[in-house]
Amino acid sequence: MADSRPTSAFHSDNIGGADTERLVGALDGQAASEGVRRLREWAHLGVAARRGERAVDIGAGTGSETLVLAAAVTPGGDAIGVEPNPGLRSVAQQRAAEAGSPARFVDGDALALPMGDADVDVVWCERVFQHLTEPEKAAAEIARVLRPGGRVALLDTDWATTILHPGEADVVAELTGGALSAAANPYAGRKLAGQLAAAGLQIDDLGSQALIQSTSKVNWPLIRMLGVAAVRREQITEQQRDRLYADLTAAAEQDALHMSVTMFGVIAHRPA
Numbered sequence: 001m002a003d004s005r006p007t008s009a010f011h012s013d014n015i016g017g018a019d020t021e022r023l024v025g026a027l028d029g030q031a032a033s034e035g036v037r038r039l040r041e042w043a044h045l046g047v048a049a050r051r052g053e054r055a056v057d058i059g060a061g062t063g064s065e066t067l068v069l070a071a072a073v074t075p076g077g078d079a080i081g082v083e084p085n086p087g088l089r090s091v092a093q094q095r096a097a098e099a100g101s102p103a104r105f106v107d108g109d110a111l112a113l114p115m116g117d118a119d120v121d122v123v124w125c126e127r128v129f130q131h132l133t134e135p136e137k138a139a140a141e142i143a144r145v146l147r148p149g150g151r152v153a154l155l156d157t158d159w160a161t162t163i164l165h166p167g168e169a170d171v172v173a174e175l176t177g178g179a180l181s182a183a184a185n186p187y188a189g190r191k192l193a194g195q196l197a198a199a200g201l202q203i204d205d206l207g208s209q210a211l212i213q214s215t216s217k218v219n220w221p222l223i224r225m226l227g228v229a230a231v232r233r234e235q236i237t238e239q240q241r242d243r244l245y246a247d248l249t250a251a252a253e254q255d256a257l258h259m260s261v262t263m264f265g266v267i268a269h270r271p272a
Helices: 017-031 034-047 064-073 086-099 135-145 169-181 188-198 220-232 238-253
Strands: 054-058 078-082 104-106 120-126 146-165 202-212 258-269
Touching (some): 034 120, 064 086, 064 120, 146 202, 169 238, 188 258
Parallel strands (some): 120 146
Antiparallel strands (some): 202 258
Protein backbone atom coordinates (compact mmCIF):
# COMPACT_ATOMS: atom_id res chain seq x y z
CA MET A 1 0.00 0.00 0.00
CA ALA A 2 1.30 3.48 -0.87
CA ASP A 3 2.55 5.66 1.95
CA SER A 4 -0.07 8.35 2.53
CA ARG A 5 2.11 10.59 4.68
CA PRO A 6 3.30 13.94 3.32
CA THR A 7 6.03 13.67 0.69
CA SER A 8 6.90 17.27 -0.13
CA ALA A 9 10.53 18.08 0.53
CA PHE A 10 9.40 21.30 2.20
CA HIS A 11 6.98 19.58 4.59
CA SER A 12 8.04 20.03 8.20
CA ASP A 13 7.98 16.27 8.80
CA ASN A 14 10.74 15.90 6.21
CA ILE A 15 13.01 18.53 7.78
CA GLY A 16 15.78 17.24 10.00
CA GLY A 17 16.56 18.61 13.44
CA ALA A 18 19.54 20.58 12.14
CA ASP A 19 17.23 22.50 9.81
CA THR A 20 14.65 23.48 12.42
CA GLU A 21 16.13 26.94 12.99
CA ARG A 22 16.02 27.65 9.25
CA LEU A 23 12.43 26.45 9.05
CA VAL A 24 11.38 28.57 12.04
CA GLY A 25 12.98 31.59 10.39
CA ALA A 26 11.07 30.92 7.18
CA LEU A 27 7.76 30.57 9.03
CA ASP A 28 8.39 33.73 11.03
CA GLY A 29 9.19 35.58 7.82
CA GLN A 30 5.94 34.39 6.24
CA ALA A 31 3.99 35.41 9.33
CA ALA A 32 5.43 38.93 9.05
CA SER A 33 4.13 39.29 5.49
CA GLU A 34 1.38 41.89 5.20
CA GLY A 35 -0.52 39.63 2.82
CA VAL A 36 -0.43 36.67 5.18
CA ARG A 37 -1.59 38.87 8.06
CA ARG A 38 -4.55 40.15 6.02
CA LEU A 39 -5.66 36.67 4.94
CA ARG A 40 -5.33 35.33 8.48
CA GLU A 41 -7.40 38.20 9.87
CA TRP A 42 -10.14 37.48 7.31
CA ALA A 43 -10.07 33.77 8.16
CA HIS A 44 -10.22 34.29 11.94
CA LEU A 45 -13.24 36.53 11.48
CA GLY A 46 -14.79 33.84 9.31
CA VAL A 47 -14.49 30.96 11.77
CA ALA A 48 -15.28 33.24 14.75
CA ALA A 49 -13.88 31.02 17.51
CA ARG A 50 -15.73 31.66 20.79
CA ARG A 51 -15.23 31.08 24.50
CA GLY A 52 -15.77 27.53 25.61
CA GLU A 53 -15.15 26.00 22.19
CA ARG A 54 -12.57 23.41 21.16
CA ALA A 55 -10.24 24.54 18.38
CA VAL A 56 -7.60 22.58 16.47
CA ASP A 57 -4.76 24.00 14.39
CA ILE A 58 -3.58 21.37 11.89
CA GLY A 59 0.09 21.80 10.97
CA ALA A 60 0.58 24.32 13.75
CA GLY A 61 4.24 25.07 13.00
CA THR A 62 5.52 27.63 15.51
CA GLY A 63 2.04 27.86 17.05
CA SER A 64 1.24 31.49 16.19
CA GLU A 65 -2.34 30.79 15.11
CA THR A 66 -2.91 28.24 17.86
CA LEU A 67 -2.22 31.05 20.33
CA VAL A 68 -4.77 33.27 18.56
CA LEU A 69 -7.36 30.50 18.79
CA ALA A 70 -6.50 29.87 22.45
CA ALA A 71 -7.10 33.53 23.29
CA ALA A 72 -10.51 33.35 21.61
CA VAL A 73 -11.78 30.12 23.23
CA THR A 74 -10.54 30.59 26.80
CA PRO A 75 -11.56 30.57 29.52
CA GLY A 76 -13.49 27.37 29.32
CA GLY A 77 -12.27 26.26 25.91
CA ASP A 78 -9.33 24.33 24.50
CA ALA A 79 -6.88 25.07 21.66
CA ILE A 80 -4.68 22.26 20.35
CA GLY A 81 -1.92 22.53 17.77
CA VAL A 82 -1.26 19.35 15.80
CA GLU A 83 2.33 19.35 14.51
CA PRO A 84 4.34 16.31 13.34
CA ASN A 85 7.76 17.96 13.50
CA PRO A 86 9.22 17.64 17.03
CA GLY A 87 11.52 20.64 16.60
CA LEU A 88 8.68 22.94 15.61
CA ARG A 89 6.47 21.48 18.33
CA SER A 90 9.13 22.33 20.92
CA VAL A 91 9.36 25.91 19.64
CA ALA A 92 5.57 26.25 19.73
CA GLN A 93 5.40 24.95 23.30
CA GLN A 94 8.15 27.33 24.41
CA ARG A 95 6.48 30.33 22.79
CA ALA A 96 3.13 29.44 24.33
CA ALA A 97 4.72 29.20 27.77
CA GLU A 98 6.48 32.55 27.30
CA ALA A 99 3.19 34.15 26.25
CA GLY A 100 1.29 32.61 29.17
CA SER A 101 -1.04 30.91 26.70
CA PRO A 102 -2.98 27.75 27.55
CA ALA A 103 -2.47 26.45 23.98
CA ARG A 104 -1.08 22.96 23.88
CA PHE A 105 0.64 20.98 21.15
CA VAL A 106 0.53 17.32 20.18
CA ASP A 107 2.09 15.05 17.59
CA GLY A 108 -0.24 14.13 14.77
CA ASP A 109 -0.86 13.76 11.07
CA ALA A 110 -3.35 15.68 8.92
CA LEU A 111 -4.50 12.33 7.51
CA ALA A 112 -5.16 10.80 10.93
CA LEU A 113 -6.04 13.51 13.45
CA PRO A 114 -5.76 12.56 17.13
CA MET A 115 -9.37 13.62 17.83
CA GLY A 116 -12.63 11.75 18.02
CA ASP A 117 -15.58 12.05 15.67
CA ALA A 118 -17.55 15.31 15.97
CA ASP A 119 -15.16 16.48 18.71
CA VAL A 120 -14.11 19.95 17.47
CA ASP A 121 -15.85 23.31 17.01
CA VAL A 122 -13.18 25.09 14.95
CA VAL A 123 -10.44 23.80 12.63
CA TRP A 124 -7.62 25.95 11.31
CA CYS A 125 -5.40 24.48 8.59
CA GLU A 126 -2.89 26.72 6.84
CA ARG A 127 -0.40 25.78 4.12
CA VAL A 128 -0.66 22.07 4.79
CA PHE A 129 -2.53 20.74 1.76
CA GLN A 130 0.26 21.80 -0.63
CA HIS A 131 2.49 19.22 1.09
CA LEU A 132 0.05 16.30 0.82
CA THR A 133 -0.18 13.74 -1.95
CA GLU A 134 -3.71 12.83 -0.79
CA PRO A 135 -5.26 16.11 0.38
CA GLU A 136 -8.79 14.77 -0.07
CA LYS A 137 -8.12 12.44 2.86
CA ALA A 138 -7.17 15.42 5.01
CA ALA A 139 -10.43 17.14 3.99
CA ALA A 140 -12.33 14.02 5.06
CA GLU A 141 -10.52 14.09 8.42
CA ILE A 142 -11.52 17.71 8.95
CA ALA A 143 -15.14 16.81 8.22
CA ARG A 144 -14.91 13.82 10.57
CA VAL A 145 -13.71 15.76 13.62
CA LEU A 146 -16.02 18.76 13.18
CA ARG A 147 -19.20 18.90 15.20
CA PRO A 148 -22.45 19.83 13.42
CA GLY A 149 -22.18 23.59 12.98
CA GLY A 150 -18.40 23.44 13.40
CA ARG A 151 -16.32 25.75 11.20
CA VAL A 152 -13.08 25.40 9.28
CA ALA A 153 -10.62 27.90 7.82
CA LEU A 154 -8.50 26.25 5.12
CA LEU A 155 -5.71 28.38 3.63
CA ASP A 156 -3.13 27.43 1.04
CA THR A 157 -0.89 28.61 -1.76
CA ASP A 158 -1.37 27.95 -5.45
CA TRP A 159 2.15 27.88 -6.86
CA ALA A 160 0.94 28.21 -10.45
CA THR A 161 0.16 31.85 -9.59
CA THR A 162 3.86 32.68 -9.14
CA ILE A 163 4.89 35.86 -10.97
CA LEU A 164 8.49 36.96 -11.45
CA HIS A 165 9.42 40.14 -13.37
CA PRO A 166 11.56 41.16 -15.20
CA GLY A 167 13.39 38.49 -17.22
CA GLU A 168 13.22 36.52 -20.45
CA ALA A 169 9.82 34.83 -20.53
CA ASP A 170 11.17 31.35 -21.24
CA VAL A 171 13.78 31.58 -18.48
CA VAL A 172 11.30 32.90 -15.94
CA ALA A 173 8.89 30.10 -16.88
CA GLU A 174 11.55 27.48 -16.12
CA LEU A 175 12.21 28.98 -12.69
CA THR A 176 8.56 29.31 -11.73
CA GLY A 177 8.02 25.78 -13.02
CA GLY A 178 10.64 24.69 -10.51
CA ALA A 179 8.52 26.18 -7.74
CA LEU A 180 5.65 23.97 -8.94
CA SER A 181 7.77 20.83 -8.74
CA ALA A 182 8.90 21.61 -5.19
CA ALA A 183 5.46 20.96 -3.68
CA ALA A 184 3.63 17.64 -3.56
CA ASN A 185 0.34 19.42 -4.35
CA PRO A 186 1.36 22.68 -6.06
CA TYR A 187 -2.18 23.61 -7.22
CA ALA A 188 -3.57 23.28 -3.68
CA GLY A 189 -5.13 26.73 -3.48
CA ARG A 190 -7.59 26.30 -6.35
CA LYS A 191 -8.77 22.90 -5.09
CA LEU A 192 -9.63 23.75 -1.48
CA ALA A 193 -13.33 24.54 -1.87
CA GLY A 194 -14.02 21.50 -4.01
CA GLN A 195 -12.26 19.16 -1.60
CA LEU A 196 -14.17 20.47 1.42
CA ALA A 197 -17.46 20.29 -0.49
CA ALA A 198 -16.70 16.70 -1.53
CA ALA A 199 -16.15 15.88 2.15
CA GLY A 200 -19.69 17.06 2.94
CA LEU A 201 -18.96 20.56 4.22
CA GLN A 202 -20.86 23.69 3.18
CA ILE A 203 -18.80 26.54 1.74
CA ASP A 204 -19.50 29.91 3.40
CA ASP A 205 -16.86 32.27 2.00
CA LEU A 206 -13.85 32.42 -0.29
CA GLY A 207 -10.85 34.72 -0.07
CA SER A 208 -7.45 35.31 -1.61
CA GLN A 209 -4.37 37.41 -1.09
CA ALA A 210 -1.39 38.00 -3.34
CA LEU A 211 1.82 37.75 -1.32
CA ILE A 212 3.93 40.46 -2.93
CA GLN A 213 7.58 40.71 -2.02
CA SER A 214 9.59 43.90 -1.82
CA THR A 215 10.06 45.80 -5.07
CA SER A 216 13.64 46.64 -4.05
CA LYS A 217 14.98 43.38 -2.65
CA VAL A 218 15.52 40.11 -4.51
CA ASN A 219 14.74 36.96 -2.53
CA TRP A 220 18.13 35.52 -3.42
CA PRO A 221 17.94 32.27 -1.40
CA LEU A 222 14.80 31.23 -3.30
CA ILE A 223 15.87 32.63 -6.70
CA ARG A 224 19.31 30.99 -6.54
CA MET A 225 17.81 27.67 -5.44
CA LEU A 226 15.43 27.72 -8.42
CA GLY A 227 18.17 28.93 -10.78
CA VAL A 228 20.63 26.21 -9.78
CA ALA A 229 17.93 23.57 -10.17
CA ALA A 230 16.94 24.81 -13.63
CA VAL A 231 20.56 24.71 -14.82
CA ARG A 232 21.04 21.26 -13.34
CA ARG A 233 17.98 20.03 -15.27
CA GLU A 234 19.52 21.62 -18.39
CA GLN A 235 16.39 23.70 -18.90
CA ILE A 236 18.38 26.94 -19.02
CA THR A 237 22.06 27.71 -19.50
CA GLU A 238 24.33 29.32 -16.97
CA GLN A 239 24.45 32.39 -19.19
CA GLN A 240 20.64 32.66 -19.19
CA ARG A 241 20.58 32.25 -15.43
CA ASP A 242 23.20 34.95 -14.91
CA ARG A 243 21.39 37.32 -17.28
CA LEU A 244 18.19 36.82 -15.28
CA TYR A 245 20.06 37.53 -12.04
CA ALA A 246 21.39 40.77 -13.57
CA ASP A 247 17.91 41.79 -14.76
CA LEU A 248 16.44 41.20 -11.31
CA THR A 249 19.27 43.09 -9.61
CA ALA A 250 18.81 46.09 -11.91
CA ALA A 251 15.04 46.08 -11.37
CA ALA A 252 15.46 45.98 -7.60
CA GLU A 253 17.76 49.00 -7.75
CA GLN A 254 14.95 50.91 -9.48
CA ASP A 255 12.09 49.64 -7.26
CA ALA A 256 10.74 47.84 -10.33
CA LEU A 257 10.98 44.22 -9.16
CA HIS A 258 7.85 42.09 -8.89
CA MET A 259 7.68 38.67 -7.27
CA SER A 260 4.44 37.29 -5.91
CA VAL A 261 2.35 34.19 -5.33
CA THR A 262 -1.31 33.98 -4.35
CA MET A 263 -2.78 32.27 -1.30
CA PHE A 264 -6.44 31.25 -1.23
CA GLY A 265 -8.77 30.68 1.71
CA VAL A 266 -12.05 28.88 2.26
CA ILE A 267 -14.43 29.18 5.21
CA ALA A 268 -16.84 26.26 5.54
CA HIS A 269 -18.98 24.50 8.14
CA ARG A 270 -20.40 21.07 8.82
CA PRO A 271 -24.18 21.17 8.31
CA ALA A 272 -26.27 20.38 11.38
